[in-house]
Amino acid sequence: MSSHTDEELLVENTKRFKKVPTLPAVIISACLCSAQIILAFVLPELCDKKGKECVLNSFSILIYTHGGHWAGILAIDQVLHLAHHKSRLGGYLEFYTKTKNIRRAPFYLVSAGNFVLMLIVIILHDLCDNDATCSHTFTKVDYLRGMITLESLVVICCNVSYIIILRDFNAKQSPPDVLRDDFATSIHLGGQIESIGAQQQDQIMEVMERQAELIRYLKDHSETLGRKILELTNQLALRERA
Structure with missing residues (x-):
């Protein structure tokens, strides 16, 4: 939810x-x-x-x-x-x-x-x-x-x-990558990692880099939402006092 x-x-x-x-x-x-x-x-x-x-x-x-x-x-x-x-x-x-x-x-x-x-x-x-x-x-x-x-x-x-x-x-x-189904699929290695040979290590690094950027994005996005919630909470508190 x-x-x-x-x-x-x-x-x-x-x-x-x-x-x-x-x-x-x-x-x-x-x-x-x-x-x-x-x-x-x-x-x-x-x-x-x-x-x-x-x-x-x-x-x-x-x-x-x-x-x-x-x-x-x-x-x-x-x-x-x-x-x-x-x-x-x-x-x-x-x-x-x-x-x-x-x-x-x-x-x-x-x-x-x-x-x-x-x-x-x-x-x-x-x-x-x-x-x-x-x-x-x-x-x-x-x-x-x-x-x-x-x-x-x-x-x-x-x-x-x-x-x-x-x-x-x-x-x-x-549209943003975080809303695309193909991007969400591309960042999951799943069971494929065991079948990937040494010649395809670059693909693993690419997936890991995408995962790292997604984590950074989610962290920044969560902080942004947290600041907005705090601002709205303060505004509501001021209105209740008024």
């Missing part, structure tokens, strides 16, 4: 499908990466040639812009996290699980890029600043340009993959 009542409340709160509005943020992320690639190739032409000197050399400017790029990706990651958290609370557990890694990948990649960038700066400073032979192979900007280009291209690929999944999810407008 209690579970039936909870399901009715959940249905009432999820009658209307709400799209995950993260497409603009992901597009901005891809644009930031594209801008980084453009700067990596344009700045040396604008600032490092004789007669075209800038206040700072292109190497320094690229380091500063990469720091700003990381801050932008961090802000976008927080926006995506908030939107997907709301979607998970709405019962869309499979979409949350499916996009969890690819959603966070750009932030981890750019953070790793910052670490590699720091190493590049230190190594080039120690080996090349006092060694004229470095200028005959690759310049410091060349190394930095290669790292930024590789990092940005991988992030753009992650963004494109995410956009494809997001558009498919928003277009289907499916």
